[in-house]
Structures are given as structure tokens and as C-alpha cells.
Amino acid sequence: MSEQRISETALLALATRALTAYGMPVADAADAAGVLVLADMFGIHTHGVSRIESYGERLDLDGINKTPRIEVTRIAPGLLMIDGDNGVGTLIGARALEAIMQAARETGIAAGFVRGSNHFGPITPYGWRAAEAGFASIIASNATTTIAPTGGKEARLGNNPIAFSMPNADGDHVILDMALSVVARAKIRDANKRGEKIPDTWATDRDGFPTTDPAAALDGILLPIGGYKGYGLSVMVDLFAGMLSGAAFLTGVKSWVDSPEEPQNLGHFFVLIDTARFASAGELASRMAAFTDIIHSTPAADPQRPVLLAGENEMRSLAQARADGISLPKDLIDSLEKKAAGH
Amino acid sequence: MSEQRISETALLALATRALTAYGMPVADAADAAGVLVLADMFGIHTHGVSRIESYGERLDLDGINKTPRIEVTRIAPGLLMIDGDNGVGTLIGARALEAIMQAARETGIAAGFVRGSNHFGPITPYGWRAAEAGFASIIASNATTTIAPTGGKEARLGNNPIAFSMPNADGDHVILDMALSVVARAKIRDANKRGEKIPDTWATDRDGFPTTDPAAALDGILLPIGGYKGYGLSVMVDLFAGMLSGAAFLTGVKSWVDSPEEPQNLGHFFVLIDTARFASAGELASRMAAFTDIIHSTPAADPQRPVLLAGENEMRSLAQARADGISLPKDLIDSLEKKAAGH
Numbered sequence: 095m096s097e098q099r100i101s102e103t104a105l106l107a108l109a110t111r112a113l114t115a116y117g118m119p120v121a122d123a124a125d126a127a128g129v130l131v132l133a134d135m136f137g138i139h140t141h142g143v144s145r146i147e148s149y150g151e152r153l154d155l156d157g158i159n160k161t162p163r164i165e166v167t168r169i170a171p172g173l174l175m176i177d178g179d180n181g182v183g184t185l186i187g188a189r190a191l192e193a194i195m196q197a198a199r200e201t202g203i204a205a206g207f208v209r210g211s212n213h214f215g216p217i218t219p220y221g222w223r224a225a226e227a228g229f230a231s232i233i234a235s236n237a238t239t240t241i242a243p244t245g246g247k248e249a250r251l252g253n254n255p256i257a258f259s260m261p262n263a264d265g266d267h268v269i270l271d272m273a274l275s276v277v278a279r280a281k282i283r284d285a286n287k288r289g290e291k292i293p294d295t296w297a298t299d300r301d302g303f304p305t306t307d308p309a310a311a312l313d314g315i316l317l318p319i320g321g322y323k324g325y326g327l328s329v330m331v332d333l334f335a336g337m338l339s340g341a342a343f344l345t346g347v348k349s350w351v352d353s354p355e356e357p358q359n360l361g362h363f364f365v366l367i368d369t370a371r372f373a374s375a376g377e378l379a380s381r382m383a384a385f386t387d388i389i390h391s392t393p394a395a396d397p398q399r400p401v402l403l404a405g406e407n408e409m410r411s412l413a414q415a416r417a418d419g420i421s422l423p424k425d426l427i428d429s430l431e432k433k434a435a436g437h
Numbered sequence: 438m439s440e441q442r443i444s445e446t447a448l449l450a451l452a453t454r455a456l457t458a459y460g461m462p463v464a465d466a467a468d469a470a471g472v473l474v475l476a477d478m479f480g481i482h483t484h485g486v487s488r489i490e491s492y493g494e495r496l497d498l499d500g501i502n503k504t505p506r507i508e509v510t511r512i513a514p515g516l517l518m519i520d521g522d523n524g525v526g527t528l529i530g531a532r533a534l535e536a537i538m539q540a541a542r543e544t545g546i547a548a549g550f551v552r553g554s555n556h557f558g559p560i561t562p563y564g565w566r567a568a569e570a571g572f573a574s575i576i577a578s579n580a581t582t583t584i585a586p587t588g589g590k591e592a593r594l595g596n597n598p599i600a601f602s603m604p605n606a607d608g609d610h611v612i613l614d615m616a617l618s619v620v621a622r623a624k625i626r627d628a629n630k631r632g633e634k635i636p637d638t639w640a641t642d643r644d645g646f647p648t649t650d651p652a653a654a655l656d657g658i659l660l661p662i663g664g665y666k667g668y669g670l671s672v673m674v675d676l677f678a679g680m681l682s683g684a685a686f687l688t689g690v691k692s693w694v695d696s697p698e699e700p701q702n703l704g705h706f707f708v709l710i711d712t713a714r715f716a717s718a719g720e721l722a723s724r725m726a727a728f729t730d731i732i733h734s735t736p737a738a739d740p741q742r743p744v745l746l747a748g749e750n751e752m753r754s755l756a757q758a759r760a761d762g763i764s765l766p767k768d769l770i771d772s773l774e775k776k777a778a779g780h
Contacts, residue, residue: 170545170714172515202513205546205710230681232575232708246735246744258673260680268676270669295638302738320662326613326747329732330601333611334573337603337724338715344731365575365708367548371513372681381680388687389672392589395645401589404669 098427099419106131108427109143111434113182116146116153117160122185129184132219134420137411141216144426148350149182149213150433157355158182158212166193166206174206175339180357183214190364191220195227198366207334208362209341211235213350218271218408220364221259225267229366231259236336236361238349241275242315243329244322247302249315250344254331259405261369262386263379269405274324274331275316282311295321335361441770442762449474451770452486454777459496460503461525469528475562477763480754484559487769491693492525492556493776500698501525501555509536509549517549518682523700526557534563534707538570541709550677551705552684554578556693561614561751563707564602568610571713574602578705579679581692584618585658586672587665590645592658593687597674602748604712605729606722612748617667617674618659625654638664678704 100108109127114120127143134142152158162181166189169175174193178186190206197204214220217233224231237252257271276296285292286308294304297311305311318324336343341361348356369378392401443451452470457463470486477485495501505524509532512518517536521529533549541547557563560576567574580595600614619639628635629651637647640654648654661667679686684704691699712721735744 170711171543172547173545173710173714175715200514201544201546202516203544203546203548203708204515207715230677243732243735243744245737245739245742247738248735250731250735258670258677260673260676268672270666270673272663272666272669276663293638295636298738302736319666320615320619322747323613323615323662326615327601329611329747330603330613333603333728334601337728338573338710338712340716343724343728346731365546367516367681368513369681371516372518372550373683381683381686385676385680385686388593388689389586392586392591392593393645394588395590395641396588399588401586404665404672 096424097421098424099421100427101419102131102135102415105134105143105420105422108430108434109146112146112430113149115433115436116150118153118182119161122161122181125188126182126185129188129215129219131420132222133216134422135412135415136216136218136222136408138216138218138408139422143422143430145213145215146430146433152212152350152354153182155355157353157357162186164189166190168197172197172201172204174204176206176208178208178211180210180212180359183212183360186211187214187220187362190362191223194364194366195224195229198229198368202371203365203367205363205365207339208364209339209359210357211341211360211362212358213360214362216271217255217257218269218405221257221269221271222267224366225259225261225269228261228368228370230261230369231257231367232365233257234331234335234363236332236341236343236347238347238358239345240316241318241325241328242298242302244325245302247298247300247315251325251328251332252347253316254328254335256327256331260382262382263375264383266386266409267405268386268403269408271405274318274328276319279312279316282308286312335363339363439767440764441767442764443770444762445474445478445758448477448486448763448765451773451777452489455489455773456492456525458776458779459493461496462504465504465524465528468531469525472527472531472558472562474763475565476559477765478755478758479559479561479565479751481559481561481751482765486765486773488556488558489773489776495555495693495697496525498698500696500700505529507532509533511540515540515544515547517547519549519551521551521554523553523555523702526555526703529554530557530563530705533705534566537707537709538567538572541572541711545714546708546710548706548708550682551707552682552702553700554684554703554705555701556703557705559614560598560600561612561748564600564612564614565610567709568602568604568612571604571711572709573604573712574600574710575708576600576706577674577678579675579684579686579690579703581690581701582688583659584661584668584671585641585645587668588645590641590643590658594668594671594675595690596659597671597678599670599674603725605725606718607726609729609752610748611729611746612751614748617661617671619662622655622659625651629655678706682706
């Protein structure tokens with residue numbers, strides 16, 4: 095597949111026009127596109143502008159609201175409730191983040207709880223924007239059910255992503271953005287194609303028992319990291335992002351694939367902490383330098399593979415994208431151009 | 438080993454007297470003991486009053502300050518910095534939690550960042566107290582280095598505990614309190630005694646490579662849950678609890694065992710969210726009932742082992758301790774009595 099380089103500005107304009115062609119107002123389309131373009135700049139192409147087509151399918155079916163009225167209510171000095179009115183998730187996420195940053199600037203810490211949302215992209219772009227503005231963050235979302243409670247044999251929990259970020263004065267913010275399964279389903283599919291066994295920590299068979307057979311695993315359910323620990327993390331994310339926000343939770347979250355015309359009512363939460371309140375910029379910079387030095391100077395088991403911090407690959411990809419543009423499949427750019435031109 | 442039942446009141450009085458005998462003022466001793474007694478009521482005996490002896494050793498060496506002046510500074514409406522002045526960790530933790538709950542009542546969300554602390558017990562007691570007062574919580578601490586960064590062959594991170602809690606009107610709060618290693622070192626020791634191999638996800642050998650040999654693992658380093666995910670979580674906890682609070686972090690945390698006379702300068706952080714701001718008590722109760730029902734009704738792989746929520750065993754243990762008293766080894770009670778009597 096041939097790749098093409100495109101600048102951030104050009105990709106943002108293109109993605110915005112494509113979303114506008116699906117019926118979104120231009121200001122909303124630009125905000126929704128901004129998160130997806132950042133995802134591509136971080137190298138997270140599975141969650142970048144390639145998603146516009148599937149967002150568009152649901153916009154066409156009115157499964158997502160083209161013209162949502164996003165409501166932000168300040169329920170306490172440090173707490174915001176955000177009703178996304180079933181808009182595109184990355185639009186709701188971007189607007190929520192803005193509002194929460196404003197509140198956190200006043201109170202030192204603020205949290206936003208979002209309901210009525212949809213897939214809001216990867217979390218790294220939000221964590222990075224928060225870090226750029228000096229905020230440490232904890233951000234998470236619930237998701238369609240793909241994980242079983244420990245000891246159970248039915249998926250009742252999402253592979254809920256959770257992310258933490260900490261600003262670094264040198265621009266290399268530390269950002270951990272992870273889902274809770276040991277591996278993505280694609281990795282099991284790959285093992286199946288190659289006819290290889292898988293570790294029994296990756297998935298259960300359809301009866302809820304750990305399996306080393308990738309075919310049985312594909313028929314079964316993904317296992318979370320650390321067994322009951324990852325299961326517990328998935329529960330807690332859904333309690334914060336779904337239950338407390340007033341969004342759908344657990345099996346109440348509608349499947350994107352099975353019911354494309356029904357609102358998913360996903361929930362997210364964002365906690366932002368203003369690091370400028372803690373110490374001078376110089377002091378924080380020097381602590382971060384000391385911290386990252388200790389990690390980077392760890393002797394590596396394999397000298398060819400030095401120790402990295404969470405987000406380091408993404409920060410490198412971002413720097414490269416800014417310098418040289420973003421490399422994307424030509425087919426993808428062509429199909430966005432076609433959509434944007436109204437074909 | 439013979440066990441003895443003792444009531445909460447009697448154990449609290451006894452633990453308080455023992456800590457007083459090590460030189461702590463009685464009000465401080467009572468607060469420090471309260472967390473440990475709760476740990477025992479939750480069945481977490483490894484982190485209960487059995488710790489008083491090791492706390493006492495360090496109090497005797499002045500490695501922990503007997504009469505700390507704990508300073509709470511409100512650096513923003515929703516942010517507190519707490520300097521524990523190297524007091525007993527459970528005293529500092531209990532006082533910090535009180536101050537943060539007060540702030541969170543005003544602002545809806547508040548966080549406290551603690552430096553100058555020591556081992557503050559398990560997190561479940563803090564999460565439970567927060568939940569009893571209607572607060573959802575995220576609480577974590579850094580710790581002495583026992584975990585290597587992914588790909589590294591030296592321990593540079595703690596097995597940092599992190600906990601999440603969500604209040605439930607029926608009293609069965611959901612509390613996840615976990616360390617970040619796949620298993621505790623004790624489990625590897627057990628396998629070694631039995632001459633059994635271990636999964637290669639538990640630990641590395643001394644050269645940083647995953648091993649199935651328990652002897653090599655005991656000579657090596659614990660592995661975190663989910664590989665780079667657990668490593669990343671450990672980093673993020675230390676960035677929040679250590680770096681941001683101004684406490685020691687990573688290899689800067691002194692070993693409790695190797696340098697008992699030196700302050701550890703551990704760091705913790707607490708984020709509390711007032712759930713009463715979100716919806717009426719009745720509405721929250723009904724959402725929690727719906728949530729817990731969905732989890733509990735999951736068909737179990739083994740019908741003898743129904744699906745549980747995080748903290749469920751601890752809540753049962755608490756109910757039993759309240760009804761029948763706390764069961765502890767007679768030796769432990771005897772040694773606390775002896776210490777309390779000044780022998």
C-alpha cells in the first residue's frame with residue numbers, strides 16, 4: 095500500500111471537510127477532526143482519521159447526532175457534568191477538556207464526567223493537550239462489553255481505556271494510555287493464522303476457562319491484565335465513567351457494530367490537576383529531569399533495546415510528523431478527498 | 438498457632454497503648470492505630486496491627502519521628518499539600534484523608550499530595566472511610582524499589598499500590614486495592630519450596646530475562662501486571678505521589694530494611710470526589726444496585742465460585758469482625774499487651 099505525506103494543517107482541513115460533508119457544522123467538525131489528526135501524529139493510526147468513515151456511517155444513520163447541543167453544567171466549583179447529546183465522541187471530548195481545564199485553573203483540580211457520548215478516539219491527544227497546558231491528568235472511558243469478570247463466562251465489561259499524563263517542561267510529556275486486556279484480539283488472530291499456541295493469560299474459551307488454543311480464544315473472551323486486578327480496574331473505570339456520570343454502563347452500552355442506529359451513551363471522565371500550583375516551573379523541570387534520567391539510565395536486558403518511558407514513541411512520532419508531515423495510506427487520503435468533495 | 442477473638446474497641450485501645458509505649462502522643466497513636474485495626478477487620482492481617490513491631494523498631498531508632506508536626510497547606514481551593522514530618526505513615530494518612538474530605542465537601546473534588554511519610558498501611562481503610570462519607574476515591578503511594586522498567590535489569594520502581602473506591606448505599610462499597618506486581622514474592626518462594634516451575638510472567642532472572650525457575654526469579658526482579666502497562670502504572674503513581682508531592686521518588690526512596698534510621702520520605706496522593714453532587718442518594722443507590730446486579734449475575738465458569746466484585750471479601754470480613762470480633766494470633770496479642778504494659 096503506497097503511503098503519502100501530508101502536513102498537519104492540510105490533514106486537519108481535509109478531515110474537517112470530510113466530517114462537514116457528513117452534515118456536521120464546520121466548527122464542530124474542526125474540533126472533532128483535531129483529536130483524530132493528533133492521534134495520527136502520535137502514530138496511533140488505528141484511532142486517527144481512518145475512523146472518519148465509521149463515524150460517518152453512524153452520522154448517516156442518525157446513530158450519532160450531527161448537530162448536538164453539548165451541555166456543560168458546573169455542579170460544584172471543581173466538578174463539571176457534560177451531556178454530549180450523542181455527538182461525535184472526539185468533538186465532545188475536545189469540548190469537555192477545554193471546559194475542565196478552565197475550571198481546574200481556578201480550583202487547582204477539576205473533574206468532568208461525560209455522558210451521552212461516543213467513541214472519543216485514543217486518550218493520548220487529550221492527555222497531551224492537558225500536559226501542554228501544565229495539567230497532570232487521569233482520563234478514562236467505558237466501552238462496549240468485551241471482557242468477562244474474573245471467574246465469569248460472559249463479557250460484561252468493556253476493555254476500558256485509562257490514561258495518566260504528567261507534563262514535562264522539555265515537551266516530552268509522560269503519557270500512559272492503555273486498554274485493560276493483555277493483548278488486542280488482532281494478536282490472537284495473528285497467532286491463529288500462524289498456527290501458534292498462545293499464552294493461557296490472553297483469553298478464555300467460550301466456557302470461561304483459560305486456553306492456549308487461539309481458535310478457542312477467538313470464540314471466547316479476552317482476559318484483562320493481572321487477572322482480577324485488570325478486571326477490577328475495568329469495573330472502577332465504568333463506575334466513574336459510566337455509573338457516576340449517568341451514562342450507560344456494563345451491558346447497557348450498546349454495540350457500535352450491532353446497533354449502529356442507536357445511541358451508545360458512552361461515558362468518560364477527566365481529572366485535571368494544575369501542576370503550576372505545586373512548585374516553580376524550574377523546580378518541576380528539574381524533578382522531571384531527575385525522574386526521567388533514573389528510568390533512562392536503567393541497564394537494559396538487551397543493550398539494543400534501551401528502556402523507554404510511557405508515551406516516548408508517541409512523542410517521537412509527533413516531532414517527526416511536525417517536521418516532515420504525517421505519513422498515511424494514499425487510499426485513505428483519496429477516500430477522504432472524495433468524501434470532502436461531496437462524492 | 439492459636440487464635441484469639443478481640444473486639445474492635447479492645448484492639449484499638451491495645452494498639453494505641455502499644456504505639457504510645459514507643460513514644461507517640463496518645464491522640465497520634467490512636468489515629469495511627471485506627472487504620473491498622475481497620476486493616477485487620479478487612480482481613481488484611483499482613484498490613485494490620487502486626488506491623489506495629491516494625492513501626493516500633495524504626496520509632497526506637499528515630500528513623501520515624503515520634504512527635505511529628507504534620508503540616509497541611511491549601512495550595513488551591515481543591516489542592517492540599519501535606520508534609521508528614523516523617524511520622525508514622527498511618528497517622529499521616531488518616532490526618533491527610535480528614536483534611537482532604539473537608540476540602541472536597543466544599544469544592545466537590547479535592548486532592549492531597551503527601552510527602553515526608555512512611556508505610557501508610559493498606560489503602561482499603563482509607564478508601565472505605567472515604568466511601569462511608571460518600572466520596573469516590575483514587576489513592577496511591579510510592580514504595581521502595583522492587584520492580585524494573587520493562588526491558589531493564591535493575592529495580593528502579595516500587596510495587597506501588599493504587600486503589601479506587603466507589604460508595605454503595607447498602608454499605609458494600611466497591612474497593613479495588615492492588616499492588617502492581619503479577620504476584621507477591623511470597624508466592625514465588627512457595628513455588629520454590631514445592632519445587633514447581635512458575636509462569637514466565639511473574640519475574641525475571643538477575644539478567645532481566647523472564648524465567649520459569651523460581652530460584653532464578655528470587656534472585657531476579659518481580660514483573661508488573663500486563664508488562665509495559667503495569668510498568669507504566671508504576672511510573673505514573675510515582676510521578677503523582679513522589680515527584681509532584683515533593684517526596685522521594687524511584688531509587689531516591691530509602692529502603693525500610695537497609696536504612697532503618699533514615700527517613701524514607703514516601704509520597705502518597707488522594708483524590709476524593711463527592712458523589713452527593715451528582716444525583717440524589719436514591720438515584721445513586723439504584724444505579725449501584727443495577728451495576729452490581731449485572732456483575733453478580735454473570736454465569737460463572739465454575740458454578741461453585743460465583744463472580745465477586747473488588748472488595749467484596751473485605752466487606753464480608755468487616756461485617757464478621759463487627760459481629761464476632763477480630764480473630765488474631767494469640768502470640769501477636771500477647772506481644773502487643775507486653776509492649777503496652779511497658780515490658
